[in-house]
Amino acid sequence: FLETVIAVFEKNFEHAEIICVNDASNDNSVTMIKKSVDFSSTCSIYIINMSYFHGLEMAMKAGIDLSIGDFVFEFDNTYLDFDSQIIMDIYQRALQGYDIVSASAKRKEKFTSKLFYKAFERYTDLSYKMSTESFRVLSRRVLNRVEAMNKTIPYRKIAYANCGLKTDNLKYEVVHQVNWTNDEKEKSYRISLAIDSLILFTEMGYSFAKMMTVLMMCMSIAMLFYSLFIYITAHPVAGWTTTILFLSIAFFGLFGILTIVIKYLQLLIDLIFKRKQYTFESVEKLTK
Structure with missing residues (x-):
């Protein structure tokens, strides 16, 4: 894999550097x-x-911090299932005005990956359609903007999609079948990363909490009316009605307070974790 990348870079670029990260x-x-x-x-x-x-x-963040080029290629793995010409194809596409160009294999996506991307698209307002990517090329403008927008970057693909710059994706035919394997540590890391990303970058947590709060509030109101109905039409045990009334009102208020608290937490994430105030795709100069 590395020999192929070296050959492509030396053939097409006068100056290039390759940064390999040894993650223990x-x-x-x-x-x-x-x-x-x-x-x-x-x-x-x-x-x-x-x-x-x-x-x-x-x-990957450590490697990007060390890089100094105007364009940066990111290879998340060393599976060489593509033709080497694809590397230059996405670079040439980037020169046409795209700040982020990724390459994806024409293969069936994993169910878990598809489920994650569906959930992400459902609870965000981004127009960028996410998918499993093999590698990508980024302009220096992307890296600078992502660094300015986020204090930390738990998941780069979401940060890139959220930066607002022009993106494109190229599909390639798989030329070599590769068996994808991840150790247990990597699998655990990916699950944790997916959960953190959905909480930090989407409204999924707040939407779920709001839905559960409304449901429990409705149940509290139903219990309130039920206790009044039993009190009027039957002969409940002494103290039962007042106890149910108290619990219904108390839980109704509790769920309301929890909704407000969760909303404040969501706002804190937006204000502290995300530093983005606005994004623009490009600037056009109309006069000479």
Whole structure:
């Protein structure tokens, strides 16, 4: 994989650098990377050794922070299931005015990934359609804007989709079938990342809390009327009616307070975690 990337970069770019992030890997990846240096003549290669396992997002953030190029390619994995020409295809597409261009394989998407993207699209107002991507190219303007918009970036794809700049996605035919495997640590990290992203970047948590609050309020009101009905038409046990009335009113107020608290928490996330006030796609100069 690395030899292919080196060959493409040296053929098409005068200056290029490759940054590999060692996220506490326990296999022979670092050794293989060092051997690949022999195939490089003009391309600079760096290895960032993380202190411990940080996960894909933080590892990629470390690599991006070290990068200095006007355009940055992000390869989330080393599965070479595409033709090497696709790398330059998305770069040429970026030169046509797109700040983010990604490449996706023409294959059936995993059910869990499809479910996550559906939930994300349902509870956000973004026009960008998210999907599973193999790699992407980003302009320096994207990286600067994302850095200015967010204090931290738990999930890069959402931050890129939320930045408001022009994006495009190219589909490619799979030329080599690759078996995708993730260890247990990576699977656990991805599940945690999906939950955090839905809470931080969507209205899903607030919508669920609001729905449950309305449901419980309706149940409290129903119990209130039921206790009054029993009090008028039957002979309840002494103290039963007042107890039910008190509990119904108390829980009605409690659920109302919880809704307000959750709304305040949502506002705090928007004001503190997200620093975006507005976004624009482009600026057109009409006069010379």
